[in-house]
Amino acid sequence: MRKLLVKVLVYGLMMALVLEVLIRIFHLYFEYPIVTLNKNEVVNYEPGQSGSFVIGNRRMNFTEYNINNTGFNSFREFLPTSQDFEVALVGDSFIEGLHQDYYNSIGKKIERNLEEKVQVYEYGFSGNDLADQLYLIDQLEKEMELIDAIYLYLKFDEDLARDRYEVNTRANLENSIAFKIKREVKLLSYLKGIGLIAPIAELPGNLKSFIKGQKPEQTKSVDSGVVDKKYISNLDKLLECYPIDKGKTVFLIDKSITSESFFSYCKAHGYRYVDFGVPLQKSEENTVLKYDPIKHWNNQGREVLARVISYDILKYHRISSLDKQDKP
């Protein structure tokens, strides 16, 4: 019995070592840029990183990222001036775009659409909600003053769950030893990525509840009217705390999944929004990444988004010689 246990252990370790090598050789592991908390208490990426981002067990989606000096994934540095026309896209992973090559992002596509007459800065960070986005804009006050148009990506049912900003704990978590080990041991990173670690990590909690006889929480049916009211109240409080320049800020929303109360609120308070849902639905080609569980936009999806934003820029801002753009 002892011989068996020793052999299983030795074989297991050797196998793990070989798998680690194989996973590194074929670059199957899931690589995230290192997260940091800057002096303004904003969580973003450590500047100056580059690497590749992988989705799927068999490297089904493989892209490159480049973290600029401001800590965001972008092909350019964010250096707004009063002479140039700059556009800021603020949002979560959809704007951050680790799942796309950084040189083929929505921002790059907008610049191409507008014949390089504008510069697009993508302030995207995974998991950011509206509180994070408004706080970020508030902290980057000087830069934002120089920027001519701001597009705030908003998912009504996800991004309005809280009414004030609190520092994201992700930076602390990612500085933990366990996380660092996971980052360095590519086999662990791979196993986590394919979903094999989660059930094991959840096991102690599940076991504890099982022993205590607790039942998993039942999903209560919630009155959508009550939720809408809460979200609008949160939106109101956030905008009161971090006021935005109504003249240059636009909400970027998918109308089909946004509550009517949001539109009423915008109308009543003079906020502008632009809908990308209809153009996405009209697209003949698939607009989301196939293997991606979060369904981020693929190249076609980003193309549609870029067209919507480009059209809006042309419509509301005077940029000469670009009037030939068709409505998306």
Added chain:
Amino acid sequence: MLFNSLEFFIFFPIVIFLYWLFGRDKSKVQNTILFIASYIFYGWWDYRFLSLIILSTLVDFYVGKAIHNTDDDRKRKNLLWVSILFNIGLLGFFKYFDFFVESFVGSFSFFGADIVNVWTLNIILPVGISFYTFQTLSYTLDIHKGKLKPTNDLLAFGTYVAFFPQLVAGPIERASNLLPQLEAIKKFKYQQVVQGMKLVLWGLFKKVAIADSLAIMVDDIFTNYEVYPSSTLVLGTVFFAFQIYGDFSGYSDIAIGTSKMLGIELMSNFKFPYFSRSIAEFWRRWHISLSTWFRDYLYIPLGGSRVKRSKAVRNIFAIFLVSGLWHGANWTFVVWGLYHALLFLPLFYLNVNRNHLENINLFASPKNFLNDSVKIVITFLLVIIGWVFFRSETLSDSLLYLQKMFFEFSGGAYEHPLGYRMIDYFFLLLFFICYEYRIRKDERRPFNFKWKSVRFAAYTLVVFLLLLFYDDSMNNRSFIYFQF
């Protein structure tokens, strides 16, 4: 509890640890641990159905004894009927009641008489009922034939009925093989345990990397067969052939492997069926424990082939139809059985059904290669046509699927809605076929390589492929044969 679940990966090491730590040289302790573990394993699904297993155990234990203790032929026969009616009744009630009622109503509707308000049971089918009822039935049948003496050890018999590695999807064991092993003291044998672990690994590979990964495509193709071109439908049947083989033989390998780790040897259930050179050979290699069960307890009692030709043909149809119906309460399974009977019949008439008893060796000579390859491909094609009936939801679905596949020829590359690369699966299946050919001489030794380093490379490769093709969305996907 599923073999491919986290619960099992916690449950089994605990059982093994307790079993070999406290059960050394003590058969009663070993059987007590196995008995409790088996009931926990089964009760994990639905503890209420444990009552059926308990009932089945008690009825057959005491009926077996009673049959043995009397010399009165009539009484023996009556007692046997008690066992048969109880087990078949259990199966019929839970598995076939709704099917027969609905078929009966359907036949009335066919003649224009519509029956409304039909009373059906609409209850869940207890997992593994087809397997353990057949296993207990074989016990009383063997005692009645005088082939087996009843056991006086209720604990060993209870463990025999509920033995967790093979309780829910076989192999359907015979009391003459399993019961003596349970009654004896199980010794820890290093080689046996290692062989068991290797089989478990190979079984997991077949289930997770082959069956579950192909299931994603198969489910899509069979659900949306109306919109796909015929070339995709062919792909769907080929994929299903490997899915069901990987699923079921994977389960059997894990069952045999875990039993080996407990010091118990189970019978083989699969011997590389897709290398068969005829349908008769296929049935000697596919689900062996069920085929031999029907052979011994149905075909031979009916007279087998040693009766008039017409009766022998009847016996062949009987065994295939019952085998089809055993798989599920649906006409698709009946037609699947009938289809195989029709394929088997010409071989029987030509007296070539006992050909190809030797193991395959494609590379023995060029002539051999050509002959056997052609036969293997033809047999495989015939088998996969049958799988269309097996996989389809309804008989009309299977007929439409086949009609589209054969008579509305159209081509085009298949693209899964989630965009899985077909080339990955092509290489996976190529590896699987080549590997199976390499190990074809012994299904119980999947890593039978001379050199230690090659063996280690094979383990690692299998684990690597398992990770590459593991799909989170398929996590804890049940085994296909659980529904039977």
